[in-house]
Amino acid sequence: MRVYADNAATTRTDPEILEKMLPVFTETYGNPSSIHTAGRDAFFVLKEARDRTAKALNALPDEIYFTSGGTEADNWAILGAAKKKAAKGRHIITSAIEHHAVLHTLEKGDFDVTYLPVNEQGFVSCEDLEKAIREDTVLVTVMMANNEIGSIQPIRQLADIAHRRNVLFHTDAVQAVGHIPVDVKELGVDMLSLSGHKFSAPKGVGALYVRKGLLLPNLMQGGAQEKGRRPGTENVPAAYGMSLALEKAVTGLEDKMKKLSALRDKLINGILDTVPYCRRNSPAENCLPGMVNVSVQYLEGESILLMLDMNGICASSGSACTSGSLDPSHVLLALGLDHETAHGSVRLSLCGQNTEEEVDYILEKFPQIIARLRAMSPLWEKVEKKEG
Amino acid sequence: MIYSEKVMDHFANPRNVGEIPDANGVGEVGNAKCGDIMKMYLKIEDNVIQDIKFKTFGCGAAIATSSMATELIKGKSVEEAMQLTNKAVVEALDGLPAVKLHCSVLAEEAVHAALSDYYRRQGLDPAMFGLKNSCDGCCSGCGCEAEEAHS
Numbered sequence: 001m002r003v004y005a006d007n008a009a010t011t012r013t014d015p016e017i018l019e020k021m022l023p024v025f026t027e028t029y030g031n032p033s034s035i036h037t038a039g040r041d042a043f044f045v046l047k048e049a050r051d052r053t054a055k056a057l058n059a060l061p062d063e064i065y066f067t068s069g070g071t072e073a074d075n076w077a078i079l080g081a082a083k084k085k086a087a088k089g090r091h092i093i094t095s096a097i098e099h100h101a102v103l104h105t106l107e108k109g110d111f112d113v114t115y116l117p118v119n120e121q122g123f124v125s126c127e128d129l130e131k132a133i134r135e136d137t138v139l140v141t142v143m144m145a146n147n148e149i150g151s152i153q154p155i156r157q158l159a160d161i162a163h164r165r166n167v168l169f170h171t172d173a174v175q176a177v178g179h180i181p182v183d184v185k186e187l188g189v190d191m192l193s194l195s196g197h198k199f200s201a202p203k204g205v206g207a208l209y210v211r212k213g214l215l216l217p218n219l220m221q222g223g224a225q226e227k228g229r230r231p232g233t234e235n236v237p238a239a240y241g242m243s244l245a246l247e248k249a250v251t252g253l254e255d256k257m258k259k260l261s262a263l264r265d266k267l268i269n270g271i272l273d274t275v276p277y278c279r280r281n282s283p284a285e286n287c288l289p290g291m292v293n294v295s296v297q298y299l300e301g302e303s304i305l306l307m308l309d310m311n312g313i314c315a316s317s318g319s320a321c322t323s324g325s326l327d328p329s330h331v332l333l334a335l336g337l338d339h340e341t342a343h344g345s346v347r348l349s350l351c352g353q354n355t356e357e358e359v360d361y362i363l364e365k366f367p368q369i370i371a372r373l374r375a376m377s378p379l380w381e382k383v384e385k386k387e388g
Numbered sequence: 389m390i391y392s393e394k395v396m397d398h399f400a401n402p403r404n405v406g407e408i409p410d411a412n413g414v415g416e417v418g419n420a421k422c423g424d425i426m427k428m429y430l431k432i433e434d435n436v437i438q439d440i441k442f443k444t445f446g447c448g449a450a451i452a453t454s455s456m457a458t459e460l461i462k463g464k465s466v467e468e469a470m471q472l473t474n475k476a477v478v479e480a481l482d483g484l485p486a487v488k489l490h491c492s493v494l495a496e497e498a499v500h501a502a503l504s505d506y507y508r509r510q511g512l513d514p515a516m517f518g519l520k521n522s523c524d525g526c527c528s529g530c531g532c533e534a535e536e537a538h539s
Contacts, residue, residue: 300446300447319447338421343423378425378443
C-alpha cells in the first residue's frame with residue numbers, strides 16, 4: 001500500500017483541476033496584457049480566476065495579487081510594509097514558529113525583530129503581543145496555522161491589537177487557506193499570503209491579499225501586470241487552476257473539516273496508545289484538521305521516515321538530519337522540547353483524499369517500525385534496562 | 389538528498405546489530421542532543437576481532453555507516469582495525485551525501501573508542517598505539533579534528 005501523508009509539504013494536483021487548466025495552456029494562451037482577441041480571452045480567464053479567489057476569501061477582486069507562491073507573498077508583504085512605514089521605524093513583531101519564508105526575510109533585512117514565544121501547545125499570547133508593540137513598530141506578522149504542528153493562532157484578536165496601536169498586520173496563511181475558514185474581512189488582516197499547491201492546485205502559484213487602500217510598494221520592478229504592483233506575465237493557467245482548487249476546497253468546508261479531524265484524531269490517538277514514550281506535538285485543540293505531529297523518544301526522525309517510506313508511507317520530520325542543519329526544527333524547540341525529543345519528531349499530514357483504510361495501515365506499520373528501530377537504539381537499551 | 393543503494397541496504401538490513409555480553413572492548417560516541425550515538429562492542433581473541441556488534445541512535449546514514457564499519461573490521465587484526473578511516477566507510481557505501489559525512493566520522497570514532505577501551509582493559513595506554521581520546525562526535529564546537537572533518 002502507498003500512503004501519501006505529507007500533504008503539508010505539498011498536495012497532489014487534483015486531476016479534475018488539471019484537466020480544466022489544460023485548455024488555458026493551449027486555447028486561451030494569449031498574454032492577458034495583449035490587445036488582440038487571444039489576449040482578451042486570457043484576460044477574462046485571469047479575471048475569472050481573480051474573482052473566484054477573492055470570493056473564496058471574502059475579499060474584493062482588486063485585493064488579490066497573484067504571485068509565484070507563498071514565499072514571494074511573504075517576502076513582498078514584509079519588505080513592502082517595512083518600506084512603506086520606514087519613516088516610522090524598523091521594528092517588526094513575529095512569532096518564534098514562523099516559516100523560513102518569514103523568518104529569513106526578517107533576518108536578512110535591516111530590522112529590529114521581536115519574536116513572540118509560544119506556549120507548549122504552540123500558541124502565541126495576545127498579552128505578549130500587546131507588550132511587544134512599540135512606538136517604532138511597523139508590522140506584526142504571525143502565521144495563521146503552523147506548518148509543522150498545525151496550531152491555529154487567534155489571528156482576529158492579534159490583528160485587533162495591532163490595529164488599535166496603528167500597526168499593520170500580515171498573516172502567512174499558507175497552511176490555513178483551503179483547510180479552515182479564512183475570511184479576510186472577519187480576520188481584519190491587512191495582508192494575507194497563500195499558496196496553491198497546499199490545496200491541490202499546482203506548484204508555482206500563490207497570492208497576496210492586500211487590503212484595499214493599502215498601497216504596498218513593489219518587491220520587483222517591471223511591467224504593468226497586477227496593476228503594476230507585481231510585474232511579470234501572469235501565470236494564467238496556474239492562477240485559474242488555483243482559483244478552481246480553492247473554490248472546491250471551501251465548498252462544504254465544515255463537513256470536510258469534521259471528517260478529516262476524526263481521521264486525524266484516530267491516527268494520533270492510535271499512535272499514542274500503541275507506542276510507549278511518544279509525545280504529542282500537535283495541539284489537541286485549535287489544530288489543523290489533517291495535522292499529526294509526535295515525537296518518538298529514543299529515536300531519530302530520519303530513520304523513522306526512511307523506514308516508513310520502505311513501507312510505502314510518505315511523512316516528514318523536524319529532526320536536524322532532515323532539516324539540513326545541525327539543529328532540529330525551530331518550531332519544536334520553541335515548544336520547549338529538548339533537542340533529543342525534537343530529533344524524534346514525525347509529521348503525518350492528511351488531506352481529504354486520505355482514507356480510513358490508509359490510517360489503519362499507518363497504525364499497523366508505525367508501532368512495528370518503532371519497535372524495530374528501538375531495538376537498535378543504545379538509548380532505548382538504557383530505558384529497557386532501567387525498567388528491568 | 390539521495391542515499392546510494394548500498395546505504396539503503398545497510399540501513400534496511402543492518403549487519404551485526406546487537407550487544408556482546410562478554411565483550412572486551414566497548415566504545416560509545418556521539419550524544420543525543422546532536423541526534424546520533426553509536427555504541428560498538430568488540431570481542432577480541434588472539435589479537436583478532438572475532439565478533440563485533442553495534443547499537444545506533446541516529447539517522448539512516450548513522451545506522452548504515454555503523455553497519456558498514458562493523459563489516460569492514462570483523463575478522464581483522466586489531467592493528468588492521470585501527471587503520472579504519474571514515475573515508476573507507478564512505479567508499480564502501482558508494483558515497484554519502486555531504487551533510488552526512490559526519491556519520492562516517494562517528495563510525496570511525498566508535499571503532500577507535502572500542503579499541504581504546506580494549507587496550508585500557510589490558511592495562512595499556514591507548515595513546516601508545518596511536519589512539520586518541522575520541523571526541524563525542526558532536527558538531528557543536530569542540531574544535532577537534534573530527535569536527536573539522538564534519539565541515
